[in-house]
Amino acid sequence: GAVVSQHPSWVICKSGTSVxxxxxxxxxxxxxxxxxxxxxxQSLMLMATSNEGSKATYEQGVEKDKxxxxxxxxxxxxxxxxxxxxxxxxxxxxxxxxxxANYGYTFGSGTRLTVV
Amino acid sequence: DAKxxxxxxxxxxxxxxxxxxxxxxxxxxxxxxxxxxQIHSQGPQYIIHGLKNNETNEMASLIITEDRKSxxxxxxxxxxxDTAVYYCIVILTGNQFYFGTGTSLTVIP
Numbered sequence: 001g002a003v004v005s006q007h008p009s010w011v012i013c014k015s016g017t018s019v020x021x022x023x024x025x026x027x028x029x030x031x032x033x034x035x036x037x038x039x040x041x042q043s044l045m046l047m048a049t050s051n052e053g054s055k056a057t058y059e060q061g062v063e064k065d066k067x068x069x070x071x072x073x074x075x076x077x078x079x080x081x082x083x084x085x086x087x088x089x090x091x092x093x094x095x096x097x098x099x100x101a102n103y104g105y106t107f108g109s110g111t112r113l114t115v116v
Numbered sequence: 117d118a119k120x121x122x123x124x125x126x127x128x129x130x131x132x133x134x135x136x137x138x139x140x141x142x143x144x145x146x147x148x149x150x151x152x153x154q155i156h157s158q159g160p161q162y163i164i165h166g167l168k169n170n171e172t173n174e175m176a177s178l179i180i181t182e183d184r185k186s187x188x189x190x191x192x193x194x195x196x197x198d199t200a201v202y203y204c205i206v207i208l209t210g211n212q213f214y215f216g217t218g219t220s221l222t223v224i225p
Binding site: 004006032034036043044045046049091093095097103104105106107108109110112 | 148150152154157158159160161162165203207210212213214215216217218
């Protein structure tokens with residue numbers, strides 16, 4: 001089945017620095033990928049839809065200048081958390097859909113971001 | 117926005133069938149019902165999906181009512197490893213997934 005690789009699995013950074021998270025579709029091409037954020041004991045919240053070769057579409061309330069998304073190829077999307085603050089500490093998850101397959105979206109294993 | 121309603125939590129004895137309900141009364145004719153689960157600190161895992169007919173795979177069965185306003189995910193023989201949060205999602209193929217609050221299933225030895 002389709003595999004989505006997310007890297008890193010965890011990261012600790014200092015306040016004010018930027019962190020980049022990668023999401024790769026390993027054995028399929030994904031024109032669209034999705035980024036989610038999940039706080040402890042809460043559900044996944046969709047942040048943005050990443051479209052290959054064009055600008056990402058952000059959900060209401062998500063700061064596009066703070067969460068930079070780049071989808072430069074059919075197998076890679078990146079999320080950069082800029083000027084990170086402790087309140088950005090969360091579990092970030094990406095997903096992508098293999099349009100050739102008869103099932104839904106495949107999710108990455110997530111990235112645990114801790115800002116200190 | 118999530119278009120589904122699920123009970124917040126359920127318990128199930130190990131080896132017994134786990135029946136997880138989901139209400140989606142506003143579902144439209146072209147929308148599918150998808151089920152995913154999330155084990156602690158991992159990404160969601162696809163379980164099964166369907167449009168109108170009941171579906172079965174190696175993981176579970178999906179029963180969709182005739183009016184499509186509700187469905188039930190059945191794990192036929194629950195194991196401890198099935199302890200997770202289960203999400204029922206209604207979606208048009210190709211659109212974004214919006215997650216509801218899900219059902220936290222605890223399988224009890």
